[in-house]
Each structure stands twice: as C-alpha cells, then as structure tokens.
Amino acid sequence: MYDLLFRHVLRRIPAEPIHGVAFGAIRGVAGSRLTGPRVRTLLTATDPVLRTRVFGVDFPNPLGLAAGFDKDAKGPVALGNLGFGFVELGTITARPQPGNPKPRLFRLPDDKALVNRMGFNNSGADAVAARLTALPREGRPVIGINIGKSKAASPDRAVDDYRHSARVLGPHADYVVVNVSSPNTPGLRDLQQVSVLSPLLEAVREELVAAVLGRTVPLLVKITTDLADDEVEAVADMAVDLGLDGVVATNTTISREGLRTPKAEVDALGAGGVSGLPLAEVAHAVVGRLRNRLGAERTIISVGGIFTGEDAYHRIRAGASLVQAYTGFIYGGATWPRRVNRDLAALLRRDGQQSVATAVGTAPTP
Template identity: 85%
Template structure:
C-alpha cells in the first residue's frame, strides 16, 4: 500500500514539504498518549533475540533512526513507537540557523536515494534542550548528534561544539560529534586527526563536567568519502582517546554508479547522497573499522540499510547497531517492524542467541 502511495502521490510532492507533513502526522498519531502505546504494541518487534546492550545502554533492538529526520527533538517518542530501538536527533548546532536556501532535499527514486544540502537547519542547542526537557520518562534510547554552527569560525569551532555538549549532554544516552556533513563549508576538513583529536578531547571534558556522576558515551561520525588511510587514522585516534565508538558513514558527494540520468542529477546541484548507493561502501568501512578498533569499541553503521539482510550483514561485519534514514523514507511507518522481523529470522536461522553474539562473526 505504501509503495503505491509513494509511487503515485508522494514522489510528486517536493521532498521537504512532504517530510514536514509526514512527520507532523507521525507526531500526532504515534506520539499521542492514547494511540501511541497501542501502536507501539503492534509495530514493535518483540523477539528477545533483538535486545542488545551497547556501551552500558539497553536497546530493545539494534535498528535506529539516523540523525537528520528529527533535527529538533520534536518527536522521538512517536518514532520509538514505530519500532525504532533508538533515535538519534540532530544534527544540532550551538546557534540556531535556517540552513541552506530551498529547495535542498531531493529524491532519486530509481536509486532509492536522496540528495540533500540541508545545511544543519535546526533551532539551536538551547531550544532543543527545552524540547528534551519535556520528554516523558518512557522514551526511546536517545543519541544526540552535534555539529558546528555555520557562523562559527575555525578558531571558534571547539567552543561551539562545547556549548552544544554542555546544553544537551544531560539528555543523551550517547553523543555523536558530526564532522562529516558535506553541506557546512569547511566541516569535513575537521576529519583530519590533527584537528579532530583536540576537538573530541574538549567535548569529552565538557560532557564530564556537564553530566556529573554519569559517563556519556562519545562517538565521532565520519564519511564514506574518507580515503582508507584516513579511516585507519580515525580508528587509531579513537582507540588512543578511548572513544566509545564511530558512526559510519555520512552521505557521499560522489555521483558515481547512479541509475538516475546524470543530467537530472547534475540539475539538482550540490549535496550529499544517501540511501542504497552507499550500501557497499558503508559495508566496507565497517569491516575496516572493526579490524582496527577491536571488539571493545562500538560501530554504528548507517548508509544503505533497507532490509533485515542489510542490517544482518552490517552486524556480522562488525557493527553493534545500525541506523537508517532513507530506508525509512522509502519504506513507510511499518518499515522498522519489517526490518526487525527479518533480522530476527536471520539471527535465529544462523544460530545466534543475540545481536551481540553475531557482531563481527564474518
């Protein structure tokens, strides 16, 4: 039913406006105190094999919603009721910002992909903190993804990230430092270890002081566009600093291998590609990272997750958790349950007693 609706109606409406309408509907229905719990009982895959514990946090299943969908923490409870095991909000910046000019979000249906140049549009760390403060105790596991304000100069970048960590850390089950979006000028330059290491040290120090008595797991998000030696360098740095893990990967600026005619893609302009075209590259990065990071540190794999088989392949390659955004856009509200059910079948079929037991087994 959703496939028909997408094919004949939704794809004909500009992507960003329909996202706003759809998210509003999700919040209104799945987020209501009356319907939400009932919906959760239907859409949450209950198989115990899906439960997992990662960096000291209990996850009902390993499938999360990636950053970018709920930038301002307006609907994490509703999204959890759809069956996601965790929700990563953001990217949040210290200062509120409108993002890049519209239009800035486009579909590539032939590729099951999106192109976006949103530019970290969000209401800022203080406003997002105010939203988080109103969440009920019963909420999904929350990751908070923080990025650099566009107006912050390179010399101000560390303090900019520290501000967000200070404002938001107490609400987070884990924090992700995003240095890999292609849509903020100069941001990807911060993936250089010489720049990234002092930044991560500063954010961790801020989290320690902002959240006394609790250690907030800290991860860094990288792009699939990094060269192999740079992925190795980030992995080595993560071990050296004692980071809790790596989120891999962000969108790609590459346009290679797309089915959509090149003239149509070029007409959309700049931006990062997400979705199915990232599947193979993201899978390869997981394998590289696991070999370098060892079993102690977490990999959250994102990019091209559309099916339970995709999730299973990432987990057996070394990811403890997986995320999707574009798969959810193309799959609809019942998609998380479908993926979790498929994943549970594969775990049982291959005699894994838990998600954790399957991590890194290939």
C-alpha cells in the same frame, strides 16, 4: 500499500514539504497519549533475540533512526513507538540556524536515494535542550544526540561551539555523536583531519564529564564514506588512543558515481550529499575496515544503504553493533522498522545466534 502510495502520489510532491507533513502525522498518531501506546504495541519488535547492550546502554533492538529526520527533538517518543530501537536527534548546532536555501532535499527513486544540502537547519542547542527537559520519561526511547558546528562559527571558534552543545545537550543524551562529516557546512569536513579532530573530541568529552554527573555519556565520532582507507584507519587509531566509545560510519557522499538516474537530471539538482542504496557497498566495506582497526571493545554504528533485515544482518556480521537508517525509512514507510526487525530476528535465529551481540563481527575477514 505504502509502495503504491509512494510511487503514484508521494514522489510527485517536493521532498521537504512532504517530510514535514509525514512527520506531523507520525507525531499526531504515534506520539499521542491516546494512540501512541497502541501503535507501540503493534509495531515494536519484542523478540528477545534483538535486545542488545552497547556501551552500557540497553537497546530493545539494534535498528536506529539516523540523524537528519528529527533535527529538533519534536518527536522522539513517536519515532520510538514506530519500532526503532533508538533515535539519533540532530544534527544540532550551538546556535539556531535556518540552513541552506530551499529547495535542498531531493529524491532519486530509481536509485532509492536522496540528495540533500540541508545545512544543519535546526533551532539550536538551547531550544532542543528545553524540549528534551519537558519530554516525559515514560515511553522515552534510547536517544542519541548528534552535534555539529554552527555555520557562523569561525574555524578558530569551532571547539567552543561544540563545547556549548555538549554542555547543554549532554545531560539529555544516552550517547553523543560529534558530526564532522556533512558536506553541506563549509569547512566542516576539514575537521576530520586527526590533528584537528583529536583536540575537538577531547574538549567535547571534557564538557560532557563536567555537565553530566553520576554517569558517563558515551562519545562517538561520525565520519564520511569519502575518506580514503588510510584516513579511515587514522580516525580509528585516534578513537582507540582517545578512548572514544565508537564511530558512526558513514555520512552522505558527494560522489555521483554509479547512479541510475540520468547524469543531467542529477547535475540539475546541484550540490549535496547522496544517501541511501548507493552507499551500501562502500558503507559495508568501511565497517569491516573499522572493525579490524578498532578491535572488539569499541562500537561501530553503521549507517548508509540499510533497507532490509538482511542488510542490517550483513552489517552486524561485518562488525557493527548497531545500525541506522534514514533513506530506507523514507522509502519504506511507517511499518518499515517492524519489517526490518522481524526479518533480522529470523536471520539471527536461523544461524543459531543467541543475540545480536553474538553475531557482531562473525563474517569472515576479507
């Protein structure tokens, strides 16, 4: 039903406005105190084989909603009620900012992909922290918080900018991700250089330790698929050296290679990062490379091209402890998380796995 609606109606409406309408509908139904619990009962996977514990946090299932969908913490409970095992909010910056001029979000239906140049549009760390403070504990999903650099922050002020976000948002997070990999904030990807990234991550961790008493907030870094193999390995080595909890891989790509959509049509959309199915192969390869370098102690959250339970299972067997999706959810609709989790559970049981954790990294090394 949703596939027919998408093909014949939704794809004809500009992507960003329909996102606002759809998210409003999700909040109105799945986030309602009246209907939300019923939605949760219908759509949440309860198979115990899906439960997993990662960096000291219990997840009801390993499928999360990637950063980008809920940038302002407007509906994490509603999204959790749809069946996501965790919701990553953001990217959130220290200062509020409108993002890039519209239009800035586009669909490539023939590729099951999106192109975006949103530019970290969000209401800022302080506003998001206030919204999370008011969030009821009951029904609250596992929440990751993804932080990025404010566009107005100069390179020499980037560390202070991230520090502020970590300080005000850390107390509300089950884990924190430092995003240095979006192609839509000028100069951001330069922070992926290990010589720059290492002191930045140390500063964020120091801020989290000071801001959050009584528990340790896991800290991860998000990288792009556009890094060369040796750069991926350098980030992995740095994560080990700094004692980070893991890596989120990968963000969108600026590459336009291998798309089915005609080149002229893609070029007309302008700059931006591509997400969705075109990232699947390279994102899978990055997971394997990271796992070989990180060892079993650190977490990989794999994102990019996850559309089915089989996709999720392959990433887990390659070495991911958790998986995330954004574009797959856009193309799949509200019941998509339930379908993915159902199929993932069936694959785990087919192969005699006792849990998600026992399947992590079981694929033969290439």
